[in-house]
Amino acid sequence: MSIGLIVTLLLIGVVGALLSGMLGIGGAIVNYPMLLYVPVLFGVGHYTPHQVAGIVALQVLFATLSGVLALLKNKVIHYGLVAHMGASILIGSFVGAYGAKFLPGSSINVIYAVLATIAAVMMFIPKRGVEDIPLNEIQFNVFVAIVAAMVVGMAAGVVGAGGAFILVPIMLQVLKIPTRVTIASSLAITFISSIGASVGKVMAGNIPYEAAIIVVIASVVIAPLGVWVGRQIHAKALRAVLAMLIVATTVKIWFGILA
Secondary structure, eight states: OOHHHHHHHHHHHHHHHHHHHHHTSOSHHHHHHHHHHHHHHTTSOOOOHHHHHHHHHHHHHHHHHHHHHHHGGGOOOOHHHHHHHHHHHHHHHHHHHHHGGGSOHHHHHHHHHHHHHHHHHHHTSOOOSOTTOOGGGOOOOHHHHHHHHHHHHHHHHHTTOOSHHHHHHHHHHTSOOOHHHHHHHHHHHHHHHHHHHHHHHHHHTOOOHHHHHHHHHHHHHHHHHHHHHHHTSOHHHHHHHHHHHHHHHHHHHHHHHHO
């Protein structure tokens, strides 16, 4: 492995982990296209969609774990929501991650693009009136939460993602969870999801471990910094950043598919 590839992977891990802690996502929304295109762009390496999904699965696992540990003292995680959605997304993510070995690489890219497009549309639906609800007064539809988490887990597991980039819009728009509680709780749910995705990718044999270790190291170090940055930013600004990020990534991945 060349020095250029090592530096590139470290930078990708840093960017993904910073966004993970700040926005309550696992980082897959940016790491998947970056791992797919950036090493090739700089001429330092190339990874197939299956390999990228494997790297992303492990990166999300460790980035979200680091982020959750940093958030525990803030008391903004809704444990009831995490329990209901976490259990179902764990099963779905394992099924999707292992089942992806039977799909061609092009199908993995399309599934990622479709997920990102849905998330992008949902992020621009107006959201009002739920930001000031105390944590212990938050209510949500348990059945919808469980079914949504299962479906998202299966689809996200295919690309090695924890699914937070689509879970966050669902939690905000469908379940009506306040932004800061959504960000914290989605990070915990994504950690659980990434356990299933990682086990599935390991069993499928799709992980280039040298590259994954480099990205993981950067993620563990930087994710707590992302949590700190997120605490300094207004909730509406966080939603705007996440929306722009999802839109930009969606456009890029569709361009790559269609081109």
